[in-house]
Amino acid sequence: MRLSKAVAEFHRGYFATHQRSKHTKQAYAIDLDQFLAWMGKDHSLAALSPDDLEGWAAELKRRDYASSSIRRKFATLRVFLNYWVRKGVLERSPLWMIRLDLAPQRTLTKVLTVDEMRRLLEEAHRQVIPKDWSKVTEVGSSDRALLSLRNVALIEVLFATGMRVGELVALSLSDYEESEGSFLVHGKGSRQRLAFLPDERSRAILAEFRSLRQRLHLSHGKLFANSRGGQLSVCGVGSVLSRLAARSGLSRRVTPHMLRHTVATLLLRNGANLRVVQEFLGHSSISTTERYTQVCRGDLESALQTYHPNIQGTQL
Secondary structure (H helix, E strand, C coil): EEEEHHHHHHHHHHHCCCCHHHHCCCCCCCHHHHHHHHHHEEEEEECHHHHHHHHHHHHHCCCCCCHHHHHHHHHHHHHHHHHHHHCCCCCHHHHHHCCCCCCCCCCCCEEEEEEEEHHHHHHHHCCCCCCHHHHHHHHHHHHHHHHHHHHHHHHHHHHHHHHHHHHHHCCEHEEEECCCCCCEEHHHCCCCEECCCCCHHHHHHHHHHHHHHCCCCCCCCEECCCEEEEEEECHHHHHHHHHHHHHHHCCCCCCCHHHHHHHHHHHCCCCCHHHHHHHHHHHCCHHHHHHHHHHHHHHHHHHHHCHHHHEEEEEE
């Protein structure tokens, strides 16, 4: 079987029986298309060798791909090859015969400082256009006052819950339980979890926005909509944050994921248990959560370099 045919049949067969997110499907398609371009579409699936796979890894390294990206691409390849082993087309996967020696990357997660996060929230609240909504029976999706309230609601929800931006835009009106201040979040790998608004400010803002959102007669039931009434996109949330960051006087680029990193890091700094933060973020493995402790260690190292008596010239 040619590789091009094997990849096409894999996409049809594997995703028919395995529930995966849209983003996962896109990542698999990108990785396998890249592998096809390297090997050649007419290469035989059965003729794949460990040397071929090691050659691809070497090429990715040569092109300066991050170790994490190479691991992801080979994880995709492992699923692909194991699929054809289960189908009986391959006797065994050539990946079983090689070992990738990729040094772990120790890049620190980008987070906002407490002051930066405070300025961002204050600016979002400052942008809200006052309006007496009690007498309004119909609301247009492009109403500037509504959009300003939507913006402050989404940034409050992002920071309060640590949601992924994809999880935020996927929220439906029915996913929020107002009496508990909780969301039913549809996370990665079809996993669900509860996310809570822990403070009265974020709950009050969401209650006001949600009440207005329910008056909109839109074609979808998502909580957040764009100015045209369609579903708010991941890019749309990014644009909202970019504008708020600029108006806040922040010199660096602020992304939705930075808010997730920031709240997770602050939880750990303030003494939250690692398992609690794992559940809060919706990580399937605690090893993923542990990378946030690198940021806390980075803070410790920075403080020592600044304040330690050996640095200050008062060695004991």
